[in-house]
Amino acid sequence: MTEMKTPVESDGTTLDETGRALLFTAARTANSFSDRPVTDDQLREIYELMKWGPTWANTLPLRILYITTPEGKARLLPHMQSGNLDKTKTAPVNAVLAVDNAYHRYVPRLLPFRPEMREALEGNAGLREHIRTFSGTLQAAYFVIAVRAAGLAAGPMGGFDRAGLDAEFFADGGWSSILVVNVGYPGENPWFDRLPRFDYKEVVRRL
Numbered sequence: 001m002t003e004m005k006t007p008v009e010s011d012g013t014t015l016d017e018t019g020r021a022l023l024f025t026a027a028r029t030a031n032s033f034s035d036r037p038v039t040d041d042q043l044r045e046i047y048e049l050m051k052w053g054p055t056w057a058n059t060l061p062l063r064i065l066y067i068t069t070p071e072g073k074a075r076l077l078p079h080m081q082s083g084n085l086d087k088t089k090t091a092p093v094n095a096v097l098a099v100d101n102a103y104h105r106y107v108p109r110l111l112p113f114r115p116e117m118r119e120a121l122e123g124n125a126g127l128r129e130h131i132r133t134f135s136g137t138l139q140a141a142y143f144v145i146a147v148r149a150a151g152l153a154a155g156p157m158g159g160f161d162r163a164g165l166d167a168e169f170f171a172d173g174g175w176s177s178i179l180v181v182n183v184g185y186p187g188e189n190p191w192f193d194r195l196p197r198f199d200y201k202e203v204v205r206r207l
Contacts, residue, residue: 023148028194030153032187033091038068038152043093046146046183053142055135057117058110061103062139063175065096075168080180081159091155091182096165097143098175099136104128133178140179147183153190155182 021027043066051060067076073094080088088094104122108115121128140156147154157180165177 023145027148028153028191030155030182030184030186030190031087031192032190033087033153033155033182033184034187035090035092036185038092038184042150042152043183045150046143046152049146049149050139050142053139055138056131057107057114059103059107059131059135060110060139061099061132061136062143063098063100064143065098065169065175067094067096068092076165076180079161079165079168080157081161084157084159084180087155087182088157088180090187091184093183095143095181095183096169096177097136097140097179097181098166098170098177099132101132101174101176103132136178140181144181147181152183153186156180157182 015023047064055061067073073089076094076096077085077088104118107118107121111117121131144154144156160177160180162177165180166173166175170176
């Protein structure tokens with residue numbers, strides 16, 4: 001489990017090439033998974049890593065539903081697009097990432113020096129939804145990186161019926177799904193060829 005630590009000073013220390021490869025340069029989206037199990041401790045480790053990533057005003061709207069049983073998978077599969085079915089079937093864990101639609105109720109706890117922000121968001125639906133989407137998407141990215149940091153492969157997927165999935169798992173309307181991530185160890189031929197990326201000068205401007 002990750003414990004709270006003293007902030008790391010920016011002293012020039014960098015992540016070594018192995019760490020960079022694990023998280024970014026050699027990391028890939030997995031499209032098949034082995035039957036090697038993922039432990040409860042590993043699933044908790046993923047959360048304990050991802051929770052430290054910054055969000056707008058520390059609002060932390062992301063919620064996770066780990067699906068680990070055949071019964072749960074049978075409920076999930078009908079809502080996945082056809083191209084995602086096989087990989088979802090073989091993954092030992094399917095993580096449904098969702099946002100808490102009433103995340104702002106926790107503002108006094110998570111942002112104790114500005115508790116009044118709760119009422120401000122209650123009265124401003126547009127800003128409330130913008131923060132929910134922005135911060136939830138940030139946390140979904142942290143989740144994928146945390147899966148890799150925990151030594152597992154991630155297969156994030158946006159191809160699913162959100163309305164159907166939400167009706168199946170979140171019928172009370174409290175959470176809304178944003179991403180499904182398969183989690184496990186790579187299976188047979190798990191990687192597609194690396195797709196292109198932009199060069200630095202194509203996407204970066206300096207003033």
